[in-house]
Amino acid sequence: MRGDGFTLLDLFAGCGGMTRGFLDQGSFTSVGAVEIDRAAAATYAANFDPTGEHTHAGDIAGYTDVPRVDVVIGGPPCQGFSALGKRDPADVRNQLWREFVRVVRDSDARMFVFENVDRFAKTPEFQLLRQAASEDGELADFDTRVFRLNAADFGTPQKRIRTFVVGSRIGPVDEPRQTHAKASIGDLERWIDLRTSFLEGSVLLEPGVRETWLPESTVEFQGRAVPGTFKLRDLHITRNYDMKSETRYAHIRPGRGRFDLPEELQYPCWRRHTRGAGDVLGRLEWDEPAVTIRTEFFRPEKGRFLHPQWANGGEQVNRALTHAEAAVVQGFDDRHLWCGSKAEIARQIGNAVPPPLARSVADVVAARLAV
Template sequence: MKKNKIKVIGLFSGCGGLDLGFKQAGYDLIWANDILKDACDTYRLNIGGHIVNEDITKIDLNTIPNADIIIGGPPCQGFSGIGKRDPNDNRSALVYSYLDVVNKVQPKIFLFENVTGIKSSKAADGSKVIDNLKQAFENIGYHINIFTLNAADYGVPQRRKRVFIIGNKLGVDISVPPQTHFENKEGKRKWISSFEAISDLDSPTENGETKYKHQPKNEYQTLMRKNADKTTLHIVPYSSPTDKQIISHVKPGGNYMDIPDSVSTKRIMYFKSTGGRTTTYGRLDPEMPNYTINTHFNRPNIGCNIHYEEDRMITIREGLRFQSFPDDFQLISKTQRNYYVQVGNAVPPLLSKAWAEHLLKYLEDIPSPKAIHIAKSLESQTHKPELVNEYAFANAENHTE
C-alpha cells in the first residue's frame, strides 16, 4: 500500500502537530476535526482544508469518511468520570467520542495520544482509566499496545513524555518507533539541546519578523529552516517589572531556588520551603533539551520558559522550534492566549512522523488471518510470543486468502 493511498483521519487535531507528522511522511489526510476556530484556521493554512470546526459530540458520524488510520488525542478533562461503562451511561467524556468514531470508521490502526497522568487516573468507581480504555477498545475488536515515549528520543529538543495507545485490527503487537536520539550513548546521535534548537534565531523584534543570525549550524536548524528565509512570530512576550527582576537572577539550567529572598514573592518563598518544583521559574539549560512546553510558556512561573542567555521569556517561534514545527509553519489567532494554547497542546511533528514512518511496515506488509493463525499455533507450541509477529510478517506474502 503506497503512503499517498493510506487515508488518515485526525480527531482533536488542534493546530495539527500530529497530522503534520503524517503529512510529512506522505500519508493522505482526508478529514480532521477540532472545536477551536483559531486552531482550525491554522490547520487549513498549513495542512489542508479538510478540517471541520465543530464539537465532536455534535458531528453526525455518518458524515465521517472511511480511513485506514485514525489519529488524535482527546483532552484529558473528564477522565475522572470514566468508569466501567454500560449502554445506558452518559457518554459525555470526549475520549468516548474518539472511541465512537473508531467504532464507526473501523480503521486498520488508530493512534491515541495523551498525557502521562492518564496512567494513574482513577475513575469514579476506583478503577484505572487506562485499563477501562484498553478494555473498551478491545470490546470493539482492537488489539491494544500502550507505550510512554519521550519526544527527545526522536529528535525533538524537548523532554516531553506522552502516552500512546496504539490499536490495530491486524492481530499483531505493534512496537514503538526505533529511537533515533539518546541522552548518553556513545556512537549515537545525542538529544538536541536548547542551544542547538534556537541559537540561529536573532533577538526578537516588535513585529516578530527577523532574518536568521547565521547559517544553520546543525542538522536540526537546517531541517527547521528548509522552506523559510526568515522567522516570524518572534516577539518578546510581556513580562511585568517584578518578573523581569526575578528572571535576571536565574542562571542557565536554574530555577526559583536561584532567586534571592530579598526579591522573592510569597509564592516563591513557599516553593523554597516546600521544594519539588524543578521547572518553576526555570531558565533553559543550553546543553540540554527543554522541559515540556505547556500552554503558558509566556509565563515564568509555569515551566522552564526563560531564554538561556537573554533575560526574557521564549517567544512563540522559539516555542514552535521546541515543538519541532518548521519555520514556515504559521499560526492564526484572534487572541494572544490562543497562540500559546495551539503550540502547547500540539504533538511534536517529528515524534508524529516517527510513528507514521514506523507504521508503514504494518500497513504495507499486512499478514493474512491464515498467517496469523499459524503463527499463534507456533506460539502455543514454543511459548515464545515474539514468534507471532516474526512469523506472520515474514510469511505475509506466502499466505493469502
C-alpha cells in the same frame, strides 16, 4: 488506500502536529480533521486543507459524516488527566475517548493511534479503553499496544513524555525505533539541544527579539475572519516586562529556578514555601533539550521557560521563550502556518503533539499497513 497514500483522519487535531508528523513520514494523505477550537481548526486547515472542506470546526459529538479511512489518529484534551489539573474523574473531557472509539468504528479504520499525557495510562479511562479493545468490547478486533515515549528520544529538542495506544486490526505493530539518547551511543545520536535548535538549525532564532505583537493580518475560515496566517518568523515575539520582573529573571542561572532569588525578590507566597516547584521561574540550558512546553510558556512564573542565554554565555536575555522558540521546541519548522491571537497560538503550541515524535509513530503504522 488512495493512490497517493494511506488515508488519515485526525481527531482533536489542534494545530496539526500529529498530522504533520504522519505526512512527513511520506505514506499518508490527510482526508479529514475534527477540532472544536476555531483558531486551531483554522491553523490545521491553513496547513493541510486549504479549502476548509474537510476540517470539522466543532464538537466531535456532531461529527457524523465520517469518511472511510485507513487510520484514525488523535489525542483528546489532556487537562482532565494532567498532573497540573484537578484530575476530576467527572471532568467531561475525560469521556471524549468514547467519541474517539465511535469514530474509529464508523470510519472502518484498520488502525488507530491514541495519544495522551503520560499519566493517562494510570487513569480509569485508560482501563476502559483497554476493555473496549478486549473480548466483546467495541474495539475487540483490534490488537492494542501501549508505548511510553519521550519526544527527546525521537529528535525533538524537548523532554516530553507521552502515552500512545496503537490499535491494529491487521496485526501487531512494533515499538517506534528510538533515534536519540541523552548521550550518543551506538547508532543513537545525542539529544538535540536548544543551541542547535535555535542558533544552528534550519530556522535561526536570534535571542535579541524586540517585537511584542503579531502582524495585523486576517484570513477567512469557513465564513469568519481569524487572525493569520502567520509564518514562524512572525511568532518570534516577546512581552513587555517590568523592571522588577527583569531583575528577578537576571538572578536565575541556567538549569535553576526561583531558589536563586534573594529573599527581597521572592514573591511573598514563595517565602512560605521553601520546598517543591523548583522549576518555577526556571531558566533553560543551551546544551540540553527544553522541559515540557505548556500552554503558558510565555509566563516565566509558570515553569522553566526563561531563555537559556545567561551572562556567562554573552549578552543576558531576561525573557521567556517566544512563540517561535516554543514552536521549534515542539518540533515545528518554518513550513507550518499559524492562525489565531497570541494566546490562542500559544495554546495550540503547548497542546501539540511534536511532529518528529508523531513521525516515528507513523513509521511503525505505515510498516504494518504496507504488509
